[in-house]
Amino acid sequence: MMASAEPRKKSNVKYASMCAILASMAVIIVGYDIGVMSGAAIYIKKDLKITDVQLEIVMGILNIYSLIGSFAAGRTSDWIGRRFTVVFAAAIFFAGSLLMGFAVNYAMLMAGRFVAGVGVGYAIMIAPVYTAEISPAAVRGSLTSFPEVFINFGILLGYVSNFAFARLPLYLGWRVMLGIGAAPSALLGLMVFVVPESPRWLVMKGRLADARAVLEKTTETPEEAAERLADIKAAAGIPKDLDGDVITVPKERNGGEKQVWKELIVSPTPAIRRILLSAVGLHFFQQASGTESVVLYSPRVFKSAGITDDNKLLGVTCAVGATKTLFILVVTFLVDRVGRRPLLLSSVGGMIISLVGLGTGLTVVGHHPDAKIPWAVALCILSVLAYVSFFSIGLGPMGSVYPSEIFPLRVRALGFAVGVASNRVTSGVISMTFLSLSKAITIGGSFFLYSGIAALAWVFFFTYLPETRGQTLEEMGKLFGMEDTDMAETENTAAKEKVVEMPTS
Structure with missing residues (x-):
């Protein structure tokens, strides 16, 4: 193939990057909800006088509700386009944030969680798909890691919101923390109008x-x-x-959507089956390895480690958010240079070690409740920081990068939605059972369990997922045996x- 005489346009890559950044901002709302609920839960429980089980439900139910949004987004994005689906996601989360902010009781808070959950489902499905479809192959890995960057930025904003509003009166503080999430949604809904539609949808x-x-x-x-x-x-x-x-x-005469479901689920080819299993497996292990428990319940984890003051708890939690955000930026520079597999395997290997360290520290602290053991407390803090760092350089961003690029165009939107469904169900189960699991097998035992799941994840990724770096979206099928x-x-x-x-x- 003859080399092009036309000069390469760096400005075009910058334009694609701008489009990816604006679309990826949709998932700020996902991260903000995760981060803000970790601290708001302390005050929600005190103000509404709810049990640990009710708290688990309000913390984790949003992930189950998001299933509705993720599947609906697959149809919506094929109907009205990827770009307007991002706007729709922002509008739904905006309404949910206001409902939660003005909640006067547990039932109204749950209603707000339902609406916000649908918006979250839309956001986590459409942002990676649009970004993958707008990105040139040479920088697609970097650009499709942006959703994870903004999830982490949202988590940090949530932690900062906790710290900033913790001194407000009890009845007001957590409501402001949740309600202010409407602000980034409104901003996103306006900004995304400047980006073009996906060329593949067109x-x-x-x-x-x-x-x-x-x-x-x-x-x-x-x-x-x-x-x-x-x-x-x-x-x-x-x-x-x-x-x-x-x-x-x-x-199509057979009905477009029915035909897609047939090709994807009912009678897939061996290549499509492997692609689907790769996406579902990656999303499953991303959540089953305990990230939701570490991030969402970090104040509870640090409290179990011996840090009891609310302000200190929120301060250390902010450090977790800052660490996650810092390390996720690293992957944007490495994913198209190093490749997906090396980052993914290194990430999960580090997570396994970190989870074992956290389980050990919490177990030692748990066996000596009346005496502070400085090295064990330090081990817990360092293990959490190491865990979120390793998660952010591989397994976290690959949930956006890898599934968004491996599906053929015909089944991409619904295929990615199925992967997201696996993610949300697993996340919901993990977040709604962590407190009960901790009581059943101790909090240290919970993290030992997560380390075992992470070890299984490493084996799955090593044996099943091929490298996709440098391939166009249209060439992916050959990597999976098509x-x-x-x-x-x-x-x-x-x-x-x-x-x-x-x-x-």
């Missing part, structure tokens, strides 16, 4: 001229833009010789539907 809708215009702004050369457009057309089942500004792509004949069959099946050029007026 092709799916037959808007080839619009897709070409977006690609020319987000790729380095006109030749690369033309090549990517041809690849996307092929993936969407549009004949190569069919061109024009706008074409009509009629609905033959050229399979891809051609998919293309021909879609092409059999009549695709005609839209007549001009």
Whole structure:
């Protein structure tokens, strides 16, 4: 292939980066909720006089509610587009934050959690998908790690909010902490209007001229833009010789969504089955290895370690948020240089060691409740900081990066939604059982259990997940065993539907 005579446009990569940043801001609301609830829970329990079980439910139920949003986002994003789905997510979370902020009782707080949960589901599904589809292959790993960057930034904002408003009267403090989450949602809803629609969604809708215009702004050369457009057309089942500004792509005779579910769940090819299992497994182990317990219940963990003052608890928790945010920035520079697998395996290996250290420290402290053991307390604090650091350089961002890039275009939105569903269910189970589990097998024993799950995760990732660095989205199928004949069959099946050029007026 001849080298392009056109100069490479660094400004186009910067434009793609700007689009990815704005779209990824949607998940700030996810991180903010996680961070703010960790501290607000202390005051919610005191003010509403609820039990530990009720507290577990209010902390973790948002993850279950988000299932509704994540599956709805798959349909919504294919219907109205990726960009407007981001706006929709922000609007829903805005309403949920206000409901929680004005909650007068437990029932109203739970209603706010439901609405906010739907918004969270929309955000965690659409932000990585849009970012992957707008990004050039050379920097896609860095850009699709942005959602995790903003989740961590949101967590830090939540921790800071806890610390800032903790001195307000009891009835007011936690309500301000939760209600102020409406502010970033409103800002996001306005800012995202300046980004373009996903070129892959535009092709799916037959808007080839619009897709070409977006690609020319987000790729380095006109030749690369033309090549990517041809690849996307092929993936969407549009004949190569069919061109024009706008074409009509009629609905499939078998029903579009039913056909996607059939290809994804009911009768998948071996390659699609492996892709789906890779995404679901990655999302499952991301949460089953205990991150929700470490982050969401960090004040409780530090209290068990011997730090009892509320202000000190929130201060140390802020240090956790700052550490997570700092280390997530590292991965944005490494993921396209080092690759996905090395970062993922190193991350999980470090998490295993950190969880064993945390379990050991908490067990020692638990066996000596009347005496402070400085080395054990220090081990707990260092282990938590190490855990969030290792999580942030690999397993955390790979939940956004890897699943968003491995699914074929035809099943990408719903496939990613299935992975997110695995994430949310697992997260909900972990967050709603941590306090009960800690009482049953001790808090130290809980983290030993999570370390065992993390060890299983390392084996799964090592044996099952191929490296995807440098591959275009349209080339991913070959990494998972999809033959050229399979891809051609998919293309021909879609092409059999009549695709005609839209007549001009």
